[in-house]
Amino acid sequence: MIKDNNKSKIEKGVISKIESGEVKMKSRKYFILKAFMFSLSLLLLGLFLLYIGSLIIFVLRANDIFLFQGMGFKGWRVVFLSFPWYLVLLSFLLIILLQVFGKNFRAVYRRPLLYSFISILLFVIFGSILIEKCSFHQTFYNRAKQGELSLGLGMYRHLGDIDLEYKHTGTVLEIKDLQIVLREENNEIFIVNINKETKGKRFFESISAGNEIVVIGKAENNIIEANAIRRINGQRRINER
Amino acid sequence: MEEKTDEELAQLTGSGDIIAFGFLVKRYERKLLRYGKRFLFNYENIEDAVQVVFIKVYQNINSFNASKKFSPWIYRIAHNHFINIIKKSKKEPMLFFDADVIFSFSNKNNTLKEIVVKEDKEEIEAYLQKINAKYREPIILYYFEDKNYKEIADILSIPISTVGIRLKRGREQIKKYYDKRQ
Numbered sequence: 001m002i003k004d005n006n007k008s009k010i011e012k013g014v015i016s017k018i019e020s021g022e023v024k025m026k027s028r029k030y031f032i033l034k035a036f037m038f039s040l041s042l043l044l045l046g047l048f049l050l051y052i053g054s055l056i057i058f059v060l061r062a063n064d065i066f067l068f069q070g071m072g073f074k075g076w077r078v079v080f081l082s083f084p085w086y087l088v089l090l091s092f093l094l095i096i097l098l099q100v101f102g103k104n105f106r107a108v109y110r111r112p113l114l115y116s117f118i119s120i121l122l123f124v125i126f127g128s129i130l131i132e133k134c135s136f137h138q139t140f141y142n143r144a145k146q147g148e149l150s151l152g153l154g155m156y157r158h159l160g161d162i163d164l165e166y167k168h169t170g171t172v173l174e175i176k177d178l179q180i181v182l183r184e185e186n187n188e189i190f191i192v193n194i195n196k197e198t199k200g201k202r203f204f205e206s207i208s209a210g211n212e213i214v215v216i217g218k219a220e221n222n223i224i225e226a227n228a229i230r231r232i233n234g235q236r237r238i239n240e241r
Numbered sequence: 242m243e244e245k246t247d248e249e250l251a252q253l254t255g256s257g258d259i260i261a262f263g264f265l266v267k268r269y270e271r272k273l274l275r276y277g278k279r280f281l282f283n284y285e286n287i288e289d290a291v292q293v294v295f296i297k298v299y300q301n302i303n304s305f306n307a308s309k310k311f312s313p314w315i316y317r318i319a320h321n322h323f324i325n326i327i328k329k330s331k332k333e334p335m336l337f338f339d340a341d342v343i344f345s346f347s348n349k350n351n352t353l354k355e356i357v358v359k360e361d362k363e364e365i366e367a368y369l370q371k372i373n374a375k376y377r378e379p380i381i382l383y384y385f386e387d388k389n390y391k392e393i394a395d396i397l398s399i400p401i402s403t404v405g406i407r408l409k410r411g412r413e414q415i416k417k418y419y420d421k422r423q
Contacts, residue, residue, distance in 0.1 A: 010274075010288055011266045014295045018259055023296050028255070031304040109398045110391075 042101050046123075049094045052087055053128030055159075058137040059084045062160035064167060067199065067216045067228040074166065074218075075227070082162050095120050168192075168215045168224060169232075172207055180207065182215065182224075192217070192224045199228035207231055247311035255302045262302075265311075266295050272386065273319050279381045280323050282370045283330075290326060294319045313395040316388070320378070320396050327374055368415040376411030379404055 007015070017023040060066060065082060068075035098120055102108040108116045137156070143149050144156035170184040180192040192215050194204055207213060212232040217224040242264050245253070250268075253261035273294055277287040284290065297318050305314055362384055369377055382388040382396060383404075394401045 007263075008267075008270055010270050010292045010295065011263060013292050014266055014299065015259060015263055017296065018262070018299060023299060025255070025257075026300055026303060028303040031301075034304075103398060106395065110394050110401055112400045112402060 038101075038104070042098070045094060045098050045101065049091060049098060049124055050127045050131055052091045052094065053124045054131035055137060056084055056087045056091065057128055057132040058141070059087070059159050059162075061132070062141065063162045063164060064214050064216065064230065065162075065164070067214065067230065068164075068166070069199075071166070071216065071227045075216075078165055082164055091124065095124065166216055166218055166227075168217070168219065170213070170215075172209050172211045172213055174209055175207060178204075180204075180213070180215075180229075182213065188222070190215075190219060190222050190224050192226050192229070194226050194229070198226045200230045203229055203231045248307045248309075251302055251305050251311050252307045254299070255305070262299060265298070265315075269295075269315055273315075276316070276319060276381060276386055277323060279366070279369055279385060280374070280378055281326055284326055290322060291319075294322050297322065310392075313388070313392045316382070316386070316392075316396040317398070364419065365412075365415055368418045371418050372411055372414040376407050376414060379407045380411045380415075383408055 014023075060083075063082065065079055068078050071078070095117070099108075099113065099116060102116060102120075140149060140153055140156045141159060144154055147157075149156060168182065168184060168190060170182045170190070172180055173183050173189070174181040178194040180194070182190045182192050184190065194201065198204075203213070207229075214230050214232060215224055215226050216228040217226045242250070242261065245261070245264070247265065247268065250261045250265045254265065270291065273291045274287060277284075277290055281287060281290065294315075298315055301318070305311065365380060365384055369380065372380075378397065379393050382393045383390075388396065390401050390404045393404045397404070399407075
C-alpha cells in the first residue's frame, strides 16, 4: 500500500482502483497476440486484394477484352460494358480497409493519405500483374472447365463466358491468302478478312485448318473485317503467352 | 525513483511497480489537466476524464514500446479519450472525412511566422474556445504543451504536413476573431 501523503485526488483515485483490483493491467502476451492477429489480418487482407486484382486481369484476358483496344470508341464501349466492375468495387473497398488498418503505422499516418493510397494501388496493380502471369487462375479455370472444381472455385467455370459484341470464336475451316473461313460454335460460317491494321497477325501465319481462334471485328453479311485475331492454345481458351 | 525517465518508470510499471506508476501520474497529472481544460473547455468533469486517461494508461502500459518517447504515447491516449467525450457530448462537430489528411502537402513557410506568434500565447488562449476542435487541438499541443510537429502528428495520427496546415488555419481563425474585436 502506498502512503496517501501529498497525493492528489486523481492519483488517489487511480492508485486505489489498481490496489483494490478494480483496474487490471493487460498482460504483455495479450498485446503480442493482438499485434500478431493484426499483422495476420493485414497480410490476409493484402493477399486477398492481390487475388481479386489478379482475378480482374484474368477475367479481362479470359474474355479477350484486351483485344478490343484497337477498335476505337466501339471497342471502348464493349470494354466498359463488359468490365468486371463488381470486382473493381470489391478491390476498392479492400484498399480502403487496408488503408484504415495501415493508419496504425507511423509510416502511413505521418504522410498524406493520398500517398499511401497510391502506394497500395501500385502494389496491387504490379502484384496482380505478377500473380496473373503465374498459372494460378489458369489452373483453376481449366480444372473448373473440366468439372473438377465445385463450390466456390466452381465460379471459375463461367469467368470466360462474358457475351461480347464483335467477338467471334470458332474453328478455322480454310485459309486462303488473307482470308479465313471460320465456323462458329452455332455452325454459322464467316469469312474473316485480315488487313494491314489487324492486331495479332503473327498468329495468322501459325493458324491452320482445325485450329480454334478468336476474331474481334464487326460482321456484316457474314464477312468480318478483323480488328484483332488470336489462336486459342490447345484446350485453353486463353491468350497464348 | 524521481531521477528515472518516463520510459523507465513505464517499464517498471509494466513489471508491476505501482509506486513507479504513481510517479508517472504525478508527472503528467497537471499537464493532462491543463490539456483537457483547454481542449474540453465546455466539459465539467475534467478531473474524471484525466483519471480515466490514467486508468487506460495503466491497463495498456505493456503495449508501450520503451524505445520510444512516453510523452506522445500518453498524450495520444488522452487525445483519444477527449475526442470520445466531444463525440458523446455532441456539442462540437467532428468530421469523419477530412480533406487535410488526404491531400496535405508540406508548407515550410510557416516556421518564421510561428516563432513570432508563439509569443502571443495569452492572446491565443482567449480565442481558443471559439475555434473548431480540429484546429484547437494542434494549437494547444504546439503552443501550450510544447510538442513539435512530429510529436503532434504521432498524438493525433495525422500527417506532419497536416499539423502545419491545421496550425496555420487555427491561427487564421484566431486572427479573424482578434481583428473583429479590434
